[in-house]
Amino acid sequence: MLSKLRAVMALACLPLVAEVRVLKNFTLIDGTGKAPVAAAAMIIDNGRISWVGTTAQLKAPAGAEVVDLAGKFVMPGIINLHGHLGAVVDMTQAADNLTAANLDKNLKTYASYGVTSVLSMGTDKDLVIAARDKQRAGRPGETRIFTAGNGFIFKGGYGGMVGVNEGVSSAAEVPAVVAKLAGQKVDTVKFWFDDHNGELTKMPFDIAKAIVESGKKNKLMVSAHIFYLDDAKKLAGYGLNGFAHSVRDKAIDQELIDTMKKNGVWQLAATLSREASMFVYAKDAPFLADSFFTRGVSQNVLTTLKSPAYQKAQAADPHFAHYPEYLEAAKKNFKKLVDSGIRYGFGTDSGPPGRFPGFFEHWEMELLVEAGLTPMQVIQSATKNSAEYLKAKDLGTLEKSKWADLVVLDKSPLENIRNSRLIDSVYIAGNKVK
Numbered sequence: 001m002l003s004k005l006r007a008v009m010a011l012a013c014l015p016l017v018a019e020v021r022v023l024k025n026f027t028l029i030d031g032t033g034k035a036p037v038a039a040a041a042m043i044i045d046n047g048r049i050s051w052v053g054t055t056a057q058l059k060a061p062a063g064a065e066v067v068d069l070a071g072k073f074v075m076p077g078i079i080n081l082h083g084h085l086g087a088v089v090d091m092t093q094a095a096d097n098l099t100a101a102n103l104d105k106n107l108k109t110y111a112s113y114g115v116t117s118v119l120s121m122g123t124d125k126d127l128v129i130a131a132r133d134k135q136r137a138g139r140p141g142e143t144r145i146f147t148a149g150n151g152f153i154f155k156g157g158y159g160g161m162v163g164v165n166e167g168v169s170s171a172a173e174v175p176a177v178v179a180k181l182a183g184q185k186v187d188t189v190k191f192w193f194d195d196h197n198g199e200l201t202k203m204p205f206d207i208a209k210a211i212v213e214s215g216k217k218n219k220l221m222v223s224a225h226i227f228y229l230d231d232a233k234k235l236a237g238y239g240l241n242g243f244a245h246s247v248r249d250k251a252i253d254q255e256l257i258d259t260m261k262k263n264g265v266w267q268l269a270a271t272l273s274r275e276a277s278m279f280v281y282a283k284d285a286p287f288l289a290d291s292f293f294t295r296g297v298s299q300n301v302l303t304t305l306k307s308p309a310y311q312k313a314q315a316a317d318p319h320f321a322h323y324p325e326y327l328e329a330a331k332k333n334f335k336k337l338v339d340s341g342i343r344y345g346f347g348t349d350s351g352p353p354g355r356f357p358g359f360f361e362h363w364e365m366e367l368l369v370e371a372g373l374t375p376m377q378v379i380q381s382a383t384k385n386s387a388e389y390l391k392a393k394d395l396g397t398l399e400k401s402k403w404a405d406l407v408v409l410d411k412s413p414l415e416n417i418r419n420s421r422l423i424d425s426v427y428i429a430g431n432k433v434k
Contacts, residue, residue: 072410
């Protein structure tokens with residue numbers, strides 16, 4: 001009887017032993033901003049980091065899986081503070097495309113590129129919230145979901161997605177909608193404040209103010225899509241939490257910087273890759289033959305992007321000549337905010353047609369370096385900083401007790417940010433992504 005009991009106990013312990021994983025002999029870039037640690041090692045127990053140090057100090061638990069990463073570099077998983085999940089198939093965005101199967105495929109694509117968390121900004125159906133809740137009740141094997149749920153647009157105005165975002169027409173409608181979002185425990189409230197170069201109706205300021213105030217009453221963060229400097233200054237004065245894009249119409253001024261500092265407003269993202277996508281497809285984009293890009297898209301996408309008819313249509317956009325100017329303004333304004341001490345994160349606006357999940361996050365990092373940030377600043381923006389904005393205390397850096405969301409690289413991204421593309425493997429909650 002005793003021998004049978006011991007056998008049962010031994011079997012019961014097997015999964016626990018299998019859940020301990022040791023990584024060793026790599027160079028650690030932990031996301032905190034500290035200098036890289038050579039010959040580093042890490043013990044991962046049940047998805048969390050239980051110890052991190054040097055390989056010389058390592059005492060691997062008996063029975064643990066040991067992974068030798070000699071010559072590799074390890075950094076935290078990328079956190080994208082501005083994406084849109086699951087509603088695109090090839091080059092078509094539609095509410096009907098937002099299915100559980102397409103969402104799952106989208107999350108797996110992000111994960112394969114080392115993007116281990118995404119904040120989906122305002123175009124989500126309830127199924128996205130349900131998927132997030134299921135992840136948080138357990139241990140995800142794909143990219144982690146953060147969501148703004150159903151974002152605010154002005155009825156008939158700019159933003160959102162047809163079939164998802166119905167819009168509001170007055171400030172009086174706002175509190176009930178925010179209360180519903182609070183009940184869903186969204187990770188931020190999102191609203192669009194733009195007129196698409198004067199072509200569409202912009203949300204009135206009283207509605208925007210009501211959204212910010214209702215968010216605060218419900219203890220929710222509030223972020224805004226903005227374009228114009230004057231709008232950004234007024235919204236920052238309301239005390240919202242962050243801007244989801246850079247100001248792009250003109251150079252920012254000290255008034256905006258002072259107001260953002262006073263009210264603790266973050267620049268969540270520069271979305272430089274989003275700006276570049278507005279004009280890059282007017283001819284064969286330089287990455288169309290890059291295997292790092294092509295592995296994440298369908299043949300239908302490649303055919304479309306190479307099509308002379310599609311390229312001609314892109315160039316025929318009445319605002320086409322201004323798009324490169326908007327990109328340069330976004331670069332300069334983001335760099336000025338960073339240099340001024342404004343808190344900043346990382347995001348791309350990836351997800352909609354032409355803004356490709358996974359690839360765009362790596363392109364964004366390259367564009368941020370072009371804008372004047374150091375590789376270390378870029379990595380911190382996409383890891384530690386973004387986790388701090390989300391108040392995700394278990395993510396963002398590779399330290400004891402945190403989730404082991406990490407990317408293993410063949411070369412150092414600190415030497416060349418494009419080395420972020422040389423992905424050997426990705427781990428989410430300590431498990432290797434297939």
